[in-house]
Amino acid sequence: MTHRIRLAGALVAAGLLAAATVPAAAEEIELHGAVQFDDNHAFNKALLKFEELTKACYGKPIKFVLHRNSELGLEKDYFNFMSKGVSVDYAIVSPSHMSTYSKMAPLMDMPFLFRDLDHWNKVLEQDGLAPIAEDVKKRADVILIGYAGGGTRNLIVKRPITNMEELKGLPMRVMGAPIQTRIFQAVEAAPTVIAYSEVYNAIQTGVIDAAENEAAGIEQMKFYEVGPEISLTQHAITVRPIGFSGKTFRRLPADLQDCIMKSGKEAGKHGRDIESSQDAAKLAKMESEGKLKTHKFTERGKLLELAEPVKKAYAEELGATETLEKINSIQ
Known part of the structure; x- marks a missing residue:
């Protein structure tokens, strides 16, 4: 059982010379979270805010245990655990790691x-992703209770990449979702799916020449040591959902369920505010320290042009054309 309920009853005196009574046993619910990083990372800060807000809202005995620094594996593991209702009750997980369940x-x-x-903030605030969240809940039994993220993803490369010609045929790591591979194939790079924990060594040993990530990931994983040239493709602004196990959720009291839904949304915004504001600052700081060098990608318009038909075709395959159109229509 993922959450642990412990009885903490004790005999108390109900007043001078009164008989000892046994009050109703207080239940302490224990919820386990997981994250790949330490408490300097925006993900940890979002999950700690979720804990703080939930405790304040619930007002009854509850214990949170956050397993840091990949103690329980990687994000793909956390999502599997949440889906099965074991080991992990809540976590921030990249959408690509949900693709096994929800296309x-x-x-x-x-x-x-x-x-x-x-545009990114407005889509999240206006529930533009609600149809996708419903599909994840239906197919994986994981509830998306909030949305963190906000890092702008760029290419991490061994050599400067500033235009389409230099990008052509670039061996690079992408996340596991097929759309990642298809988009980067469309812009004429050479994408390969590699586990996140193996990216550093893969660049170092020449298996690939590049990866892609936001500033927080570059800093945390020290990717600048093997890929010090950052190409500012700005190809994605991250959405990092806070997931909660449906199997755990249904075992919890109704008032705690309400608190979790409310706190998840607020914690997600807290994480977005942190990461989106810190992203550019982190990148500038690493550059000022001589750890990396940024390069403007001069043909970003061409990237957008090549990616557009792939985006539309992918949404159509998923039956998500209306969802994509809704996202595009939000002003």
Whole structure:
């Protein structure tokens, strides 16, 4: 059983000379979260805010245990655990790791989905991703209770990449969702799916020449040591849902369920505010320290042009054309 309920009853005196009574036993619910990073990372801060808000809202005994630094594996493991209702009750997981269950999920993380940070924020605030969340809940039994993220993803490369000619045929790592491979094939790179934990060594040993990530990931994993040239393709603004196990959720009291839904949404916004504001600052700081060098990608318009038909075809395959059109229509 994923959450543990412990009885903590004790005899108390109900007043001077009164007989000892046994009050109703207080239940302490224990919820387990998981994250790949330490508490300096925006994901940890979002999950700790979720804990804080839920405790304040619920007002009854509850214990949160956050397993940090990949103690329980990687994000794909967390999602599997949440789906099965074992080991992990809540976690932040990249949509690409949900694709085994929900083919629609990676649409949230599709490159070039959002025009800019303002568009990204409005889509999340206006529940533009609700149809995708429903599909994830139906197929994986994981409830998306909030949306963190906000990092702008760029290419991490061994050599400067500034235009389409230099990008052509670039061996690079992408996440596991098929749309990631298709988008980068469309822009004429050479994508390969590699586990996140293996990216550093893969670049170092020449298996690939590049990867892609936001500033927080570059900093945390020290990718700048093997890929110090950052090409500012700005191909994605991340959406990192806070997932909660449906099997755990249904075992919880109704008032706690309400608190979890409310706190998840607020914690997601907290995480977005942190990561979106810190992203550019982190990148600039690493550059000022001589850890990396940024390069403007001069043909970003061409990237958008090549990606557009792939986006539309992918949404159509998923039966998500209306969802994509809704996202595009939000101003």
